[in-house]
Amino acid sequence: MFYSEDKKQYSVLNRRTFLLYLLKVSFFGIVGWRLYNIQIKDSQKYKTLSKNNQIDVEIIYPLRGKIYDTNNKVLASNIKVFDVYIIPENTNNINKSLNELNQIIKINFNDRRKILELSKKVKKFQKIKVLENINWSQLEKIESNKLNIEGIFISQDYMRTYQFDNTVSHLIGYTNKPNREEVELPFISNMPNLEIGKDGIEKSFNPNLIGKSGQREIEVNSYGRVIREISRQDSQKGNDIQITIDLRIQQYALNLLKEHKAGSVVLMDVNNGNILCMASTPSYNPNKIIQKPNKEYWDSILENELSPLTYRSIQGLYAPGSTFKMVVAIAGIIHGIIDTNTKHFCNGKIGLGDRLYHCWKNNGHGSMNVSDAIKESCDVFFYEISKKIGIDKISKVAEDFGLGKIYDIPLPNQKKGIIPSRDWKKKKYDESWYPGETLISAIGQGFVLTNPLQLAVMTSIIASNGKNIKPNIIKRNNDIEFEKLEKYQNAIQIIKRSMFKVVNESKGTAYNSRSVSAPFAGKTGTSQVRRITVAERESEDFRKKEVEWKKRDHALFVGYMPVENPRYAVSVVIEHGGSGASTAAPIAKEIFQFTKNLEI
Amino acid sequence: MLNKIQNLNYLLIFLVILISFIGAAGLYSAAGGSYNPWASRHLIRLVLFIFLAIILAFINIKFIYQFAYIFFILSLLLLLSVELIGVFGKGATRWINVFGLSIQPSELIKITIILALARFYHDLKFDEIKRIKNLFFPILILFLPFALVVIQPDLGTALSIAMLGILILFASGIRIWKFVLGFFVLILSIPLSLNYLQPYQKDRIFSFLNPEADALGRGYQLIQSKIALGSGGLTGKGFLEGSQSYLQYLPEKQTDFIFTLIGEEFGFIGTMFIILLFLLLISVCFYISIKSNHIFGRILSIGVGSNLFIYVIMNISMVSGLMPVVGIPLPLVSYGGSAMLAIIISLGLVLNAELNGNLKKIHNA
Numbered sequence: 001m002f003y004s005e006d007k008k009q010y011s012v013l014n015r016r017t018f019l020l021y022l023l024k025v026s027f028f029g030i031v032g033w034r035l036y037n038i039q040i041k042d043s044q045k046y047k048t049l050s051k052n053n054q055i056d057v058e059i060i061y062p063l064r065g066k067i068y069d070t071n072n073k074v075l076a077s078n079i080k081v082f083d084v085y086i087i088p089e090n091t092n093n094i095n096k097s098l099n100e101l102n103q104i105i106k107i108n109f110n111d112r113r114k115i116l117e118l119s120k121k122v123k124k125f126q127k128i129k130v131l132e133n134i135n136w137s138q139l140e141k142i143e144s145n146k147l148n149i150e151g152i153f154i155s156q157d158y159m160r161t162y163q164f165d166n167t168v169s170h171l172i173g174y175t176n177k178p179n180r181e182e183v184e185l186p187f188i189s190n191m192p193n194l195e196i197g198k199d200g201i202e203k204s205f206n207p208n209l210i211g212k213s214g215q216r217e218i219e220v221n222s223y224g225r226v227i228r229e230i231s232r233q234d235s236q237k238g239n240d241i242q243i244t245i246d247l248r249i250q251q252y253a254l255n256l257l258k259e260h261k262a263g264s265v266v267l268m269d270v271n272n273g274n275i276l277c278m279a280s281t282p283s284y285n286p287n288k289i290i291q292k293p294n295k296e297y298w299d300s301i302l303e304n305e306l307s308p309l310t311y312r313s314i315q316g317l318y319a320p321g322s323t324f325k326m327v328v329a330i331a332g333i334i335h336g337i338i339d340t341n342t343k344h345f346c347n348g349k350i351g352l353g354d355r356l357y358h359c360w361k362n363n364g365h366g367s368m369n370v371s372d373a374i375k376e377s378c379d380v381f382f383y384e385i386s387k388k389i390g391i392d393k394i395s396k397v398a399e400d401f402g403l404g405k406i407y408d409i410p411l412p413n414q415k416k417g418i419i420p421s422r423d424w425k426k427k428k429y430d431e432s433w434y435p436g437e438t439l440i441s442a443i444g445q446g447f448v449l450t451n452p453l454q455l456a457v458m459t460s461i462i463a464s465n466g467k468n469i470k471p472n473i474i475k476r477n478n479d480i481e482f483e484k485l486e487k488y489q490n491a492i493q494i495i496k497r498s499m500f501k502v503v504n505e506s507k508g509t510a511y512n513s514r515s516v517s518a519p520f521a522g523k524t525g526t527s528q529v530r531r532i533t534v535a536e537r538e539s540e541d542f543r544k545k546e547v548e549w550k551k552r553d554h555a556l557f558v559g560y561m562p563v564e565n566p567r568y569a570v571s572v573v574i575e576h577g578g579s580g581a582s583t584a585a586p587i588a589k590e591i592f593q594f595t596k597n598l599e600i
Numbered sequence: 601m602l603n604k605i606q607n608l609n610y611l612l613i614f615l616v617i618l619i620s621f622i623g624a625a626g627l628y629s630a631a632g633g634s635y636n637p638w639a640s641r642h643l644i645r646l647v648l649f650i651f652l653a654i655i656l657a658f659i660n661i662k663f664i665y666q667f668a669y670i671f672f673i674l675s676l677l678l679l680l681s682v683e684l685i686g687v688f689g690k691g692a693t694r695w696i697n698v699f700g701l702s703i704q705p706s707e708l709i710k711i712t713i714i715l716a717l718a719r720f721y722h723d724l725k726f727d728e729i730k731r732i733k734n735l736f737f738p739i740l741i742l743f744l745p746f747a748l749v750v751i752q753p754d755l756g757t758a759l760s761i762a763m764l765g766i767l768i769l770f771a772s773g774i775r776i777w778k779f780v781l782g783f784f785v786l787i788l789s790i791p792l793s794l795n796y797l798q799p800y801q802k803d804r805i806f807s808f809l810n811p812e813a814d815a816l817g818r819g820y821q822l823i824q825s826k827i828a829l830g831s832g833g834l835t836g837k838g839f840l841e842g843s844q845s846y847l848q849y850l851p852e853k854q855t856d857f858i859f860t861l862i863g864e865e866f867g868f869i870g871t872m873f874i875i876l877l878f879l880l881l882i883s884v885c886f887y888i889s890i891k892s893n894h895i896f897g898r899i900l901s902i903g904v905g906s907n908l909f910i911y912v913i914m915n916i917s918m919v920s921g922l923m924p925v926v927g928i929p930l931p932l933v934s935y936g937g938s939a940m941l942a943i944i945i946s947l948g949l950v951l952n953a954e955l956n957g958n959l960k961k962i963h964n965a
Binding site: 016017049 | 726767770771772773826827828829830831832833834843863867868871872875878879882883886889890895898902906909913916917920921922
């Protein structure tokens with residue numbers, strides 16, 4: 001079956017075969033060139049990519065240090081919590097899994113929608129967080145149903161917890177995720193998801209509490225699954241911190257403050273400056289801030305016009321009222337303006353220029369020496385002596401007694417307050433000082449503003465016979481010795497005797513609060529929050545009238561206990577509490593008695 | 601018979617065994633340094649199929665010639681039955697079970713296409729080739745399996761059938777202008793055929809055009825396989841040291857992407873070595889074709905060589921990003937019985953053609 005064209009056909013076939021072979025060789029050439037480009041020319045690039053493929057560095061977050069009170073009671077620590085994830089590739093129906101989970105723990109509708117959206121975007125093997133920080137009992141319920149719920153993955157985590165809710169919240173603060181600026185902080189370094197302190201001790205001691213991150217290098221496959229650990233460097237737990245607060249007193253004080261809308265109690269140890277109690281109300285519950293979702297709680301805090309986030313003990317500024325009179329008296333004594341025998345007559349008011357300055361007692365106190373003036377809190381006496389002392393000398397003494405200062409304690413946003421002077425007014429208002437302003441200042445009104453901690457420090461200095469006490473909040477191993485302000489010795493003795501009379505002699509403003517079990521000395525203060533009109537002053541009983549809460553006077557009391565060799569100094573401030581004698585002094589009494597009982 | 605054994609082309613057999621051993625080494629590595637599950641079965645199949653191929657080589661070529669169309673029709677029916685099972689059974693499939701061996705009829709049909717075309721051109725007078733009407737039958741032989749494979753849908757195999765047909769028609773002496781015309785028809789039909797592509801096939805083509813745009817999705821395979829190849833460099837990371845495959849970044853590393861694993865572990869030198877082995881194997885087929893004294897043997901050898909060429913070029917182009925990922929294995933190297941069986945049997949036919957190359961007349965022999 002071969003034909004005459006055989007030869008012709010075979011030569012065509014040979015030619016075609018040759019062309020075909022050429023075509024194939026050239027195709028192999030193209031492929032070879034391609035491989036040359038990938039394997040030789042761009043090799044370095046692919047080598048880098050390959051390395052990135054395999055090695056993943058995982059940061060191990062450190063455990064945050066604990067915070068203890070002075071008696072080693074845990075105030076802040078970390079509890080194990082659990083996060084629930086869903087892995088899309090492990091479930092046939094993500095909706096069904098979420099439904100089943102929802103029967104155990106409610107998943108809010110928006111979160112659920114977000115999870116479903118996310119599940120469509122991410123790789124099928126990637127974990128999606130469904131629930132955060134669930135507790136043991138919830139976990140148990142999930143665990144017992146885990147077989148029924150497809151694609152569920154549970155991982156362990158730690159959550160900050162505060163054992164006593166809002167008792168020490170202002171002082172300790174709370175933790176939360178860092179914001180955009182905080183992420184740059186050096187101690188966060190490579191831990192963008194680290195919960196950091198946002199307020200109080202938690203904030204100030206972030207570098208100590210956080211500890212050091214560890215890391216592990218892991219080899220991962222394309223599914224993101226860990227094949228093996230290459231190296232591991234464990235994290236270092238943060239340092240624990242012990243503060244000087246005595247939780248028992250703090251709790252007790254807060255309980256006393258409960259009856260009032262807003263206020264502060266500060267108790268200091270006169271011997272070493274340790275702050276034993278620094279309670280402020282209203283306060284907030286840091287656990288509710290940490291536990292997500294917290295939006296509702298945040299909103300309630302922010303909407304509260306009493307601003308529960310404010311730490312009144314150091315951030316609340318109040319006119320000290322009559323508690324400032326000790327400072328004025330001391331200034332008078334050391335400058336020789338008065339001695340124990342100097343008397344002024346109080347008929348209820350004095351005039352200066354074309355204005356009248358009233359004593360709180362409309363009818364006047366009669367003839368007063370310094371001791372009586374403090375005991376009965378006579379305003380006219382202090383008007384008279386302040387005219388002679390002058391504002392600048394009063395200011396100097398006030399500063400020596402710790403007022404108008406920001407203390408070197410690790411609490412953020414302390415408010416300095418104002419101790420006015422001629423220079424201060426010139427700088428601030430570019431105005432000269434009016435003599436009438438000295439009178440107002442002498443009774444702790446007008447420009448004068450202090451915070452409750454400053455008042456407690458002032459009282460401590462008086463109680464310790466003039467030791468230059470600095471407040472302290474972090475527990476020290478060895479107490480430090482404060483230098484004594486020698487020039488005030490004599491004056492302080494006079495003032496202390498007067499402060500004893502305030503509480504322990506009849507006619508003393510705090511006589512009703514005297515204590516048998518824990519005798520103490522002190523001074524009441526009632527500071528106006530508005531100017532009292534002439535019409536009001538003329539109406540007989542304007543102080544007793546039920547006035548709107550916001551217009552009521554602030555009630556203050558400062559004091560120390562025991563009377564001889566005082567150990568504790570207190571300041572109590574109740575916002576719009578009415579009067580120091582009726583509202584603040586009884587609280588001081590309770591605090592002193594409670595503290596004294598603890599000593600036994 | 602002894603004469604025939606002596607005259608077997610042992611270079612061809614050696615090349616098949618060498619390439620398959622390299623494949624087995626790759627599969628051993630792909631399994632993380634284990635003969636199971638792939639390498640051992642790969643080697644068993646090799647022995648079995650080589651034995652089968654040598655038996656095939658000793659069969660009288662007259663028999664193969666006479667049954668060429670029957671083989672084609674049988675394999676076409678097999679392909680159709682897979683299609684019908686797909687339609688009436690449980691979902692689409694490309695496999696059929698024959699004597700416990702999963703067989704992909706689309707692999708077998710390529711060989712029977714070669715046989716059918718070889719017989720057709722053997723029977724056709726050379727003068728008759730230029731007549732248009734004589735194009736009808738070869739095109740039908742190509743179109744039927746092509747259409748069946750397209751609707752499976754198996755884009756890669758369909759494409760390789762089309763290319764195989766073009767190469768054989770070219771080799772058999774069809775006028776060049778007909779190819780030029782055919783080429784234009786093909787180009788014009790591309791936009792049309794795009795409409796018939798399955799969504800996943802479209803995705804593949806678009807991800808091929810820009811793999812980095814979707815690095816974790818469709819372009820993932822391609823990027824990872826390029827990383828594997830590229831990170832191998834000149835000499836490779838060493839046997840069993842390929843981190844890409846070890847860490848499972850390589851998709852389908854035991855089948856279609858085995859070449860990248862070899863490229864990662866043995867580098868440019870390794871990939872070039874394999875390419876040269878294949879080129880040598882194809883050259884042997886062409887040499888046998890040129891030597892053959894009858895058209896049947898010539899077309900058969902060229903067809904088998906071209907089939908091998910299409911596999912190799914498509915696979916390597918695919919894994920090196922010259923072509924969309926279409927699912928074509930690397931012959932003798934990739935794991936998979938059907939393709940290996942088809943390749944080795946077809947090479948057995950080439951061995952046969954060489955042994956019977958001197959026969960002047962097949963028809964009457």
